Amino acid sequence: MHQRPDLIVCEECDAVYQRPLLGHCEVARCPRCQAELDRHTGGRLDRLLPLTVGAMILFVIANCFPIVSIELQGLSADTTLLGAVVALAGDGMSEVSLLVFATTLLFPAIQMLALFYLLLPTSRVTRPPGFVPLLRLMQAARPWGMIEVFMLGVLVALIKLSNMAEVIPGPALWSFGGLTVLLTVVVSFNPRYIWHLCDAATVAGHEERTS
Amino acid sequence: MSGIRDDASGAQAGEAQVHDAASLRVTGCHHCGTVWEDAPPDARCGVCHAPLHRRKTDSLNRTWALLIAACIMYIPANLMPVMITRTLFDEQRDTIMSGVVYFWTSGEWGLALVVFVASFLVPLFKLAALLILVVSARRHSRWQRLQRAKLYRVVEFIGRWSMLDVFVVSVLSGLVKIHGLADVQAGIGIAAFGSVVVLTMLASLSFDPRLIWDEAAPAPAPADPAAALPPSAMAQLSKKNEGMQ
Amino acid sequence: MTDPHDEKPALLQPARERRRNWLPSLVWLIPIIAAIVGLSLVAKIVAERGPVVTVSFRSAEGLEAGKTKVKYKDVDIGQVHSIKLAEDRSHVLVNIQLTHEASGFDAEDTRYWVVRPRIAASGISGLGTLLSGAYIGADAGSSQETKKEFVGLEQPPIVTRDASGRQFVLHTDDLGSLDIGTPVFYRRIKVGQVMAYDLDADGRGVTVRIFVDAPYDKFITQDSRFWHASGFDMELNASGFKLHTQALSTVVLGGIAFRDRDEAIDSPPAKEGTQFQLAEDEATAMKEPDGAPQTVVLNFNQSLRGLQPGASVDFRGVVLGEVKNVGVEYDRAKGEFRMPVTVQIYPDRLGRSFRQGVAGESRHTAAQRLRMLVKRGLRAQLRNGNLLTGQLYVAIDFFPKTKPVRIDADKVPLELPTIPGSFDEIQSQIADIAAKLSKVPFDEIGRDLQTTVKTLNKTLSTAEQTAARINNDIAPEMMQAMQDARKTLNAAERTLSDDAPMQQDIRQTMQELSRAAASIRVLTDYLQQHPESIIRGKQEP
Numbered sequence A: 001m002h003q004r005p006d007l008i009v010c011e012e013c014d015a016v017y018q019r020p021l022l023g024h025c026e027v028a029r030c031p032r033c034q035a036e037l038d039r040h041t042g043g044r045l046d047r048l049l050p051l052t053v054g055a056m057i058l059f060v061i062a063n064c065f066p067i068v069s070i071e072l073q074g075l076s077a078d079t080t081l082l083g084a085v086v087a088l089a090g091d092g093m094s095e096v097s098l099l100v101f102a103t104t105l106l107f108p109a110i111q112m113l114a115l116f117y118l119l120l121p122t123s124r125v126t127r128p129p130g131f132v133p134l135l136r137l138m139q140a141a142r143p144w145g146m147i148e149v150f151m152l153g154v155l156v157a158l159i160k161l162s163n164m165a166e167v168i169p170g171p172a173l174w175s176f177g178g179l180t181v182l183l184t185v186v187v188s189f190n191p192r193y194i195w196h197l198c199d200a201a202t203v204a205g206h207e208e209r210t211s
Numbered sequence B: 001m002s003g004i005r006d007d008a009s010g011a012q013a014g015e016a017q018v019h020d021a022a023s024l025r026v027t028g029c030h031h032c033g034t035v036w037e038d039a040p041p042d043a044r045c046g047v048c049h050a051p052l053h054r055r056k057t058d059s060l061n062r063t064w065a066l067l068i069a070a071c072i073m074y075i076p077a078n079l080m081p082v083m084i085t086r087t088l089f090d091e092q093r094d095t096i097m098s099g100v101v102y103f104w105t106s107g108e109w110g111l112a113l114v115v116f117v118a119s120f121l122v123p124l125f126k127l128a129a130l131l132i133l134v135v136s137a138r139r140h141s142r143w144q145r146l147q148r149a150k151l152y153r154v155v156e157f158i159g160r161w162s163m164l165d166v167f168v169v170s171v172l173s174g175l176v177k178i179h180g181l182a183d184v185q186a187g188i189g190i191a192a193f194g195s196v197v198v199l200t201m202l203a204s205l206s207f208d209p210r211l212i213w214d215e216a217a218p219a220p221a222p223a224d225p226a227a228a229l230p231p232s233a234m235a236q237l238s239k240k241n242e243g244m245q
Numbered sequence C: 001m002t003d004p005h006d007e008k009p010a011l012l013q014p015a016r017e018r019r020r021n022w023l024p025s026l027v028w029l030i031p032i033i034a035a036i037v038g039l040s041l042v043a044k045i046v047a048e049r050g051p052v053v054t055v056s057f058r059s060a061e062g063l064e065a066g067k068t069k070v071k072y073k074d075v076d077i078g079q080v081h082s083i084k085l086a087e088d089r090s091h092v093l094v095n096i097q098l099t100h101e102a103s104g105f106d107a108e109d110t111r112y113w114v115v116r117p118r119i120a121a122s123g124i125s126g127l128g129t130l131l132s133g134a135y136i137g138a139d140a141g142s143s144q145e146t147k148k149e150f151v152g153l154e155q156p157p158i159v160t161r162d163a164s165g166r167q168f169v170l171h172t173d174d175l176g177s178l179d180i181g182t183p184v185f186y187r188r189i190k191v192g193q194v195m196a197y198d199l200d201a202d203g204r205g206v207t208v209r210i211f212v213d214a215p216y217d218k219f220i221t222q223d224s225r226f227w228h229a230s231g232f233d234m235e236l237n238a239s240g241f242k243l244h245t246q247a248l249s250t251v252v253l254g255g256i257a258f259r260d261r262d263e264a265i266d267s268p269p270a271k272e273g274t275q276f277q278l279a280e281d282e283a284t285a286m287k288e289p290d291g292a293p294q295t296v297v298l299n300f301n302q303s304l305r306g307l308q309p310g311a312s313v314d315f316r317g318v319v320l321g322e323v324k325n326v327g328v329e330y331d332r333a334k335g336e337f338r339m340p341v342t343v344q345i346y347p348d349r350l351g352r353s354f355r356q357g358v359a360g361e362s363r364h365t366a367a368q369r370l371r372m373l374v375k376r377g378l379r380a381q382l383r384n385g386n387l388l389t390g391q392l393y394v395a396i397d398f399f400p401k402t403k404p405v406r407i408d409a410d411k412v413p414l415e416l417p418t419i420p421g422s423f424d425e426i427q428s429q430i431a432d433i434a435a436k437l438s439k440v441p442f443d444e445i446g447r448d449l450q451t452t453v454k455t456l457n458k459t460l461s462t463a464e465q466t467a468a469r470i471n472n473d474i475a476p477e478m479m480q481a482m483q484d485a486r487k488t489l490n491a492a493e494r495t496l497s498d499d500a501p502m503q504q505d506i507r508q509t510m511q512e513l514s515r516a517a518a519s520i521r522v523l524t525d526y527l528q529q530h531p532e533s534i535i536r537g538k539q540e541p
Helices: A044-064 A081-090 A094-119 A131-144 A147-162 A171-187 A197-210 B059-079 B096-105 B109-138 B145-175 B188-206 B220-228 B231-243 C022-027 C029-048 C100-106 C128-132 C248-253 C282-286 C352-358 C363-376 C422-439 C442-496 C501-529
Strands: A007-009 A015-018 A027-029 A036-039 A068-072 A075-079 A166-169 B026-028 B035-037 B083-087 B091-094 B182-186 C049-057 C069-072 C075-085 C092-099 C111-115 C118-120 C123-125 C135-139 C149-151 C165-172 C183-186 C189-199 C206-213 C224-228 C233-237 C240-244 C256-260 C275-279 C294-300 C312-315 C318-326 C329-331 C336-345 C378-386 C391-398 C414-416
Touching: A007 B026, A007 B035, A044 A081, A044 A094, A044 A171, A044 C022, A044 C029, A068 A147, A068 B145, A075 A081, A075 B145, A081 A094, A081 B145, A094 A131, A094 A147, A094 A171, A094 B145, A094 B188, A131 B145, A131 B188, A147 A166, A147 A171, A147 B109, A147 B145, A171 C029, B059 B096, B059 B109, B059 B188, B083 B145, B091 B096, B096 B109, B109 B145, B109 B188, B145 B182, B145 B188, C022 C029, C029 C049, C049 C075, C049 C100, C049 C111, C069 C100, C075 C100, C075 C135, C092 C100, C224 C282, C256 C282, C275 C282, C294 C318, C312 C336, C318 C391, C363 C378, C378 C414, C442 C501
Parallel strands: C049 C149, C069 C135, C165 C275, C183 C256, C224 C275, C294 C414, C312 C391
Antiparallel strands: A007 A015, A027 A036, A068 A075, A068 A166, B026 B035, B083 B091, B083 B182, C049 C092, C069 C075, C075 C092, C111 C135, C118 C123, C165 C206, C183 C189, C189 C206, C224 C256, C233 C240, C294 C336, C312 C318, C318 C336, C329 C336, C378 C391
């Protein structure tokens, strides 16, 4: 078994193509099934780290402060994301609580932390330790991070509540909004590129030779 | 670079220039995208150490099972209350539909639409789409392959948005806990609903879209490339064909 | 060799150009901004934090860590951070995080208490907390020293430090229905409340401290009188039945009321801490000071039923004192029972001029005066105050027609002579009349009367009989006789009337007779002539 760096296989229809050399912002598509084969990441990787850091900071803020507080008849109540999870567990809905915890806290955190660790420009030559399992973990966690759905859910909940009580958005709400935006940008990059992060020299050299 | 490019494999009408990975004895790693040639079964990708599969293991059966489970869970998800609101005066049990109706009657049509689409239509759509995909893949149908491929992408994309109601209920139940005055509690229905979302997501993850493009096992396809490939490759190929589904 | 398609993208192909180097650093703005926002939030929270205090309470009922708020004048000034049990488990320690604007609330004399629904003498408070949950109330202190640990009050303080007004002290015999928080009324408006009460050191009374709010504290003057305004002020005595109440709440909770005794005079406001007497009721409070009482013993010789201690002693309608004691004594010397009634008289009530006149009088003159009064007929008498209840009171008055009595003016206690009560007189008069009435021989008269009546009866009946007989027997016969007579007369009349048939018959007969007579005559005549005719008959000529 040996590597064929010149080829690319469509994930969705198993067709084989020659690996194209993508220019900036270019996307390669499978002609048979229109699936995305590859996209140019290139310089984006540089931008990825600060975005990840920003996302992490916002994530911390979003979880430390209350998302929203309501006031009803002089009584006020507020909650953070963790508070909602705990409340669900306290009500006996421990499975749902676990689900919410996983999709809004655990998996996004794994994603961000793994990415941060992997993108740290410690070295681009050798892989940092734990590279493989971490990246696998990150890729596995990717479809399960649902912060943007959570954002929409919070908005719907706010509107529902605004009929009943006075609703005061907390700092976490804006943090979550920013986090949503950042995360969307962060996860839109091509993860495959990272696998070859430390082979960049070899890949570049290879491409040079082929073109 | 060398690669076996075989004219004969392009004999299928209408897909002249497209080669299957199987026919070329290459396997693409699903995780890192590296293409490996002549990979033995149960090999692991050298770059990312993921197991190399031609197709996802037992894809159709798994998808089928998860799909049926999701269908079963869909019924209590819609019938049982997802949210129990207790105020000073009464107790209100809301199902997903009653939440939509509430928004509709209170004039917030946009929200009613959003919740209706996300919590009712989307799961239904996913179930139906997955059903179509699984059934058609099992029968190796050639009907509307491209559309089916797109359908699969859509299903994967929108899968997560059905979690909307779960988040709404969890935020409300975490927030409205004013003892004596108002108290919101998640109902059983939301656990069922969450399980529907999870099951459909798992189902779509376990469905191998390459099955859409697969021809039926006893097909003339293996015959042609076998003619061009050396015998050893043919033997490998036929083994792989058997290994499919 | 066929090459598989190199698929070029469906996306635009932007021109490839070298990007300037500052772009990457622009992107770093995003996390930098995020970090700044986060830090500023944290900084804001830290800056808003005020001091942390620990308050100990007996129980944490109604308090919730992270939720319960601390309020001063209904403004949130802090929040309960955590609640712990004290080591010796006798109380709970509540950790409170105050806001920055409440930084003065760690002064040494700050007070903290829990506001819960509470029913106390001053009313029901804290009902809002039934819905909103208990909260911790605070009263700012003014001390410069700060401390971190406080002992929470178990009950809200009656007066917060910022309340303006004045304290006063009242003395009374017993607490009655007073309690901490009992309202103080002026003209039926609540102007203050009871702050504290204490038993006197000698145990003979109770000292009550009240607080009157500004601006009403200026209505308390040197001349003010205080009384218990608790509940129904009911009086049922010789002067009648009276019912007073203050506000309705006093019926349940009790109260104190006050007024100036003489409102015409403008007295200066009383200073803080002035002591007053708390009277039983308004009348007692408003009385002129009684001065020293004088004990007098009155010996009555009649039933004392209806005379109670507390009954008034009055002189021509003016209440001079009251009955203190009612008793019975056996006088061995005379061998009879005496009923000594001990009364207390306040001579000062006899008026200012009397007071001024007797001030400085010696005992001798006083004794002389007394003797003179007694000689004039000064006596004590029991009178009926209330016919309904039979209550008696002692009346002192001049009775000029009584027998003179010697009084010993030096005896202690002083003894005043008595005369039987006016009701007794009435009684004896009635007794006399009764005796007289009993002397009248009602029996004999009755009997005589009976006899006379019987006789009369008989006479009447006889007369009745006679009358009946006349009526029944004689009368009809007489009637009959009369009728017959009438008939006869009638007949006679008929007979004698001209055309009566009898008359005619008689006439006819007469005629006939006359004719007959005539004929006879003729005959005779013939015969005479012709005597032979008798034999031969008549011959025809």
